[in-house]
Structures are given as C-alpha cells and as structure tokens.
Amino acid sequence: MTKHSLFGDRVGVLATMHQKERVIAPLLERELGIKVVVPENFDTDTFGTFTREIKRTGDQLQAAKLKAQKALELTGETLAFASEGTFAPHPAFPYISRNREIVVLIDTINEIEIVGQEFSTDTNFSHKTIQTIEEVFEFAQKVGFPEHGLVVMEPSDEGKQEIIKGIITEKQLIEAVELILAQSRNGKVQIETDMRALYNPTRMKNIEKATRDLIQKIKQICPKCSCPGFDVVQRKKGLPCEWCNLPSSMTLLEIYQCKKCSFNQEILFPDGIEKADPAQCMYCNP
Ligand SMILES: [Zn+2]
Ligand SMILES: [Zn+2]
Structure with missing residues (x-):
C-alpha cells in the first residue's frame, strides 16, 4: 500500500x-x-x-x-x-x-x-419491445445474458408499471415475461439490459x-501549491503540418490549471509529436 x-x-x-x-x-x-x-x-x-x-x-x-x-x-x-x-x-x-x-x-x-x-x-445497453418468448431469448443472447442481468416491464412511459429487475436465470426470465404478458394491455413486453453495476x-x-x-x-500535482487534480482545462488546435507548416486540426498545446490556486501552465505538443500528419491538414489533404 x-x-x-x-x-x-x-x-x-x-x-x-x-x-x-x-x-x-x-x-x-x-x-x-x-x-x-x-x-x-x-x-x-x-x-x-x-x-x-x-x-x-x-x-x-x-x-x-x-x-x-x-x-x-x-x-x-x-x-x-x-x-x-x-x-x-x-x-x-x-x-x-x-x-x-x-x-x-x-x-x-x-x-x-x-x-x-x-x-x-463497450456497453450492452439495449432495450426492445417484444411479443414472443423466441424474441426474448434472441435479445437475451445478444446482450450477454445471464452474465449480464435483464429487466422486464410493461411498455409504458408512465413509470408506474411493474418492473422486474435483476433477472439472471432463464427460469426468472420466463416467469417475468409470462407475468408481464398476462398483465399487458397490448400483448407486449419491454425488455432491457439491467445497467446497475x-x-x-x-x-x-x-x-x-x-x-x-x-x-x-x-497524482497530477499543482507545481505551485501541491494540490492534487492539476488537470487540462483547455486544448488548442493548430499543430503545424509536416509538409506546408500551416496549422492543422491536431492539438498544439494543452492548458493545465489548478482548481485551488488557479495557477496554469501550457504544455506544448502534448501528444508527443511536433508536426501534424499531412492527412490531417486541410490544405495538403482536402
Ligand atoms: Zn495550485
Ligand atoms: Zn499541410
């Protein structure tokens, strides 16, 4: 430690x-x-x-x-x-x-x-309104069930409908879908990925x-007052093109600022290169 x-x-x-x-x-x-x-x-x-x-x-x-x-x-x-x-x-x-x-x-x-x-x-974030158990399993497979949990509810935006969360077994999934289908006014079920960590x-x-x-x-410490969290507050474009030397859309410098004492510092060429790839230049590679 x-x-x-x-x-x-x-x-x-x-x-x-x-x-x-x-x-x-x-x-x-x-x-x-x-x-x-x-x-x-x-x-x-x-x-x-x-x-x-x-x-x-x-x-x-x-x-x-x-x-x-x-x-x-x-x-x-x-x-x-x-x-x-x-x-x-x-x-x-x-x-x-x-x-x-x-x-x-x-x-x-x-x-x-x-x-x-x-x-x-990288996320499985997804939802679908479905009518058949085949569609349920198709959705479940696509989103990485059962390692990833599911949520089943009646399709509605009212926020008052029954919501079954944390579904992690096939048995729970079938039961939840059958329960909601039985209550559903239009024979449809809303199925969603459970996004809780x-x-x-x-x-x-x-x-x-x-x-x-x-x-x-x-770990980024302010050089003036030693406060942690010394961080980039602004990035400026304009890294010169390797061929024509005109400013490109690539980053030329970053400005770091301390939230506590407001000390700031410009760091030139933050990406470790001093010339831009001509492919990024609006004149050389339109
Ligand atoms: Zn400071
Ligand atoms: Zn150029």
Whole structure:
C-alpha cells in the first residue's frame, strides 16, 4: 500500500449500494493508502434509477456529488467517493451507444473535488419491445445474458408499471415475461439490459477505468501549491503540418490549471509529436 500525503491513513466513504466497491475500493486503497468503507443501508436509488421510476437528481456530475455529500453527512467522515453512469447515443455514430462513467472525490478537509471519467462504446445497453418468448431469448443472447442481468416491464412511459429487475436465470426470465404478458394491455413486453453495476460486468469494467482516471488525476500535482487534480482545462488546435507548416486540426498545446490556486501552465505538443500528419491538414489533404 502506497501512502498519499493528503489522503494516506484516512477513511474514504464510498456511496454505493450496487457493489461498485468490488472494483473501486481495491484501487483506491492500494494507490492512496486509504481505508474504503461502504455505508450501511445507503439507498442510492433515491438519486435516480436507470429504469426511470425515479428521475435522476440534476445532471450526471451533480448526482455523483450529491451521493458523495450524502455519504459524508451520514457518516461524519471527511473523504468520500461516488460514481454515476450514463448511456446515450454516440455523438458521431448515433447507432452506437456510449457509456460515460464518472467517479468523484470530495475531500472536505483540503476542500478538493476531483473527477475521473471514462467514455466507452463497450456497453450492452439495449432495450426492445417484444411479443414472443423466441424474441426474448434472441435479445437475451445478444446482450450477454445471464452474465449480464435483464429487466422486464410493461411498455409504458408512465413509470408506474411493474418492473422486474435483476433477472439472471432463464427460469426468472420466463416467469417475468409470462407475468408481464398476462398483465399487458397490448400483448407486449419491454425488455432491457439491467445497467446497475452488480448486474453488468461490462459497465463494472468502465467504472474501474474511470477510477483509474481519477487516481491519475489525483497524482497530477499543482507545481505551485501541491494540490492534487492539476488537470487540462483547455486544448488548442493548430499543430503545424509536416509538409506546408500551416496549422492543422491536431492539438498544439494543452492548458493545465489548478482548481485551488488557479495557477496554469501550457504544455506544448502534448501528444508527443511536433508536426501534424499531412492527412490531417486541410490544405495538403482536402
Ligand atoms: Zn495550485
Ligand atoms: Zn499541410
């Protein structure tokens, strides 16, 4: 266990009830030298559910911060971690879903907030309205059932319908589909991937990557005041083209800034190259 000067030997509360500690806690304990605890009876569902019967409080980052703050209140500790995930169409390829995971650190002693994140198209996020048991099994196979859990409900946007979550066996799946079909007004069933971390090993991996990103950011120390979380706040394009020397769309420099003392620093050629590939140049390769 390595000790971090600001966090070493402290207790970090992890606000989760979906077993995210399985991937988050070992990394934080090993890299920061803290002891991670999960508060008992901490109901993170009050901050929003993937199955939409409870709307999320604020945006993704606000929801994660709220969870961390709630955990601090409940336990009286001074260091907390929380994570929050979203699934949305990829901005450039709308047919592909993209998972964004964030993990936040809130330290009330040092007055620091640091956010780690992971963007990944590695997700089984999917839903379908189906009518037959054959369609159910086809969907289940495609999304990695039974290693990945499923949710079955009546198709409705009202948020009041019965929702059966955490389905991980064929028997449970058949029973759930039959039950909902029997109640369904139009003979249809909505089937979805269960995105809660403990039912979704693919998502769990992305949470682990976001945790690694958080640790990386914690280790980026402000050269002026030594505060962790010294991070890129802006990227400037314009890396000169190898052939014509005109500015390209590739990154020329990154600006790092300290959240605490506002000290900033420009890092030239952050990608380790000083000239752009002419293929990226709008004049040489139109
Ligand atoms: Zn600083
Ligand atoms: Zn050029």
